[in-house]
Amino acid sequence: MDLRLDAVTVAVDGHLLVRDLSLTVDRGQTVGLVGPNGSGKSTALRCVYRALRPSRGVVCVGGDDLATVPPRRSARSIAALTQDGGSDLDFTVAEVVALGRTPHLRGNRPLSGRERELCEQAMARLDIAHLADRGVLSLSGGERQRVLVARALVQEPEILVLDEPTNHLDIRHQIELLSLLKGVSLTVLVVLHDLNLAAATCDRIGVLSGGRLVAAGTPAEVLTADLVWNVFGVAATVVTHPLTGDPQLLYSLAPPHTT
Template sequence: MELRLDGLSVVTDGRSLVRDLSLDVGSGQVVGLVGPNGSGKSTALRCVYRALRPSSGTVRVDGKDLSRLTVRRSAQVVAAMTQDGALELDFTVEEVIALGRTPHLRGNQALSRRERELCERAMDRLDIRHLARRGVLTLSGGERRRVLLARALVQEPAILVLDEPTNHLDVRHQVELLSLLRGSGLTVLVVLHDLNLAASACDRIGVLRDGRLVTAGTPEEVLTEDLVHDVFGVRASVVSHPLTGDPQLLYSLDPSL
């Protein structure tokens, strides 16, 4: 399923947070949004999972205006893992993950056998089966992130929207999560701060600054030394990963270089 941000703008209290943003995410592609703090990345994502109504422009799914879908149908198509991931009620991990089936259920309908198995597979994929009976408020930040991603996968969406999914994760689980995204077959739009992770995980990258799209393309096309200096204000050397060939950035800590 294709996702398109079509001329998206968001204005709040007279301030433009996103300005005429157009970006295509092809079916089955992983597309990353990168940019400095305050560049509009999370705001753009909120429009996709309908937590925020754009001031102008349209979010389209297979060419159709997402806002014209019912909330239930929209939640069946698009699943999101937000940056804060607030969990205020001490549900167990398995209860939180089961909530991902809510868009597909009516009233107090119980989970089917297939849906219970779906939840179990999601826990296995995110390495959290051993936490199933734990209360989510007792978990570390990284464990909670994996629970929230499992909940999103259980929705069986066509489109997955992720805001900083690697926050709080150790290196092993960062790599496993991004590998999972690459192999999921889902259409994925993800915000990442780590440019090296973005280069490894994404088919294409869009760079935002001050709410505008600076450029979009493959990691090789986008992550150049000049762009990193211009947009992020740091000096970096671009090298090829010795195993994958993906571009990787080596940063200089000396501002005079």
Template sequence: MELALDGVTFALDGKTLVRDLSLRVGTGQVVGLVGPNGSGKSTALRCVYRALRPTGGTVLVDGRDLTSLTLRESARAVAAMTQDSSVDLDFTVEEVVALGRAPHLRGNGIPGVRERELVTGTLARLDIGHLARRGILTLSGGERQRVLVARALVQEPEILVLDEPTNHLDIRHQIELLSLLRGSGLTVLVVLHDLNLAAAACDRLAVLSQGRLVAAGTPEDVLTAGLLREVFGVRAEVVRHPRTGDPQLLYALTPRP
């Protein structure tokens, strides 16, 4: 299923946070949305998972205006893991992940055998099966992050939207999660701050600055010393990973006095 943002604009209180953003995520592609803090990345994602309604432009799912779908239909097509996901009640991990099945159940339908098997299998994929009976409020930040990703995957979407999913994760789980996304076959739009991980995990990158798209293409095409200096305000050397050939960045820190 293809995702497209066609001239998406979002303004609030007279300030334009995203301006005329056009971006295509092809079926099965992983596209990384990168940029400095405050560049409009999370706002763009919120328009995709319908937390915000664009003030201009359209979000399209396989050519259909997202707003033409019912909320249940769009929840079956698009799942999101957001920065501000929170669980205030101490549900068990199993219960939280099972909430991802809500768009597929009618009324107050009780999850059946397939739902329970799907939850169990997804917990295992995210290496959190041992936490199934733990209360969500007792978990570390990294453990909770993986639970929220599991909830989105259990939703069985065709499009997955993730806002900084590697936050709080140790390096092993960062790599495992991004490898899972690459092999999932889903259409993925993901915000990442670590540009080296983005280069390794994403088919294409889109760079936002002050709400505008300033570059889009393969990691090799996008991650140049000039763009890093202009958009992020940092000096970096771009080298190739010795095993994968992916571009990797070596940052130049200001020397100590």
């Protein structure tokens, strides 16, 4: 299922947070949103998982205007990992992961054998099977993050929306999670602050600044020294990763082209 934002604008209390954002994520593609703090990345994602309604423009999923799709149907097709997606209730890890099946259940129907197996597989993939009986409030931030990703996968969505999914994760689990995203065959829209992780993970990258899309394309097309300086105010030297061929950035605070 493809995802399209068409001239999406979001205004809150008279402030334009996102301005005429048009972006397409083709079926099975991973697209990253990057930009400085306050550039509108999370706001754009909220429009996709229906926490916000655009002031103007439309979000389309599979060709349908998301505003016309029944909530239960969109909950089955779109899973979201948000920055504030934790729980104040001390459910066990297994219980939280099982909540991913909620959009597919009617009434108090228990999980089927297939659904229980799906939960076990997701916990194994995210390296949290050994935590299944632990309360989520006893976990570290990184462990909770992996629990929430497992819950999203158990939902069996067609579109996965992730807002800073590598927050709190150590380097090993960052790499494992982003490798997982490349292998799940889902349509993925992800916000990342780390430009090198975005370059290694995403098929395409959109750069937001001041609520506007200022660049979009492949990592090699977008992540240039000029763009990083103009958008982030940081000098960068672009090098090629010796193993993957992905562009990687080496940073300094000095302006580019100076000695």
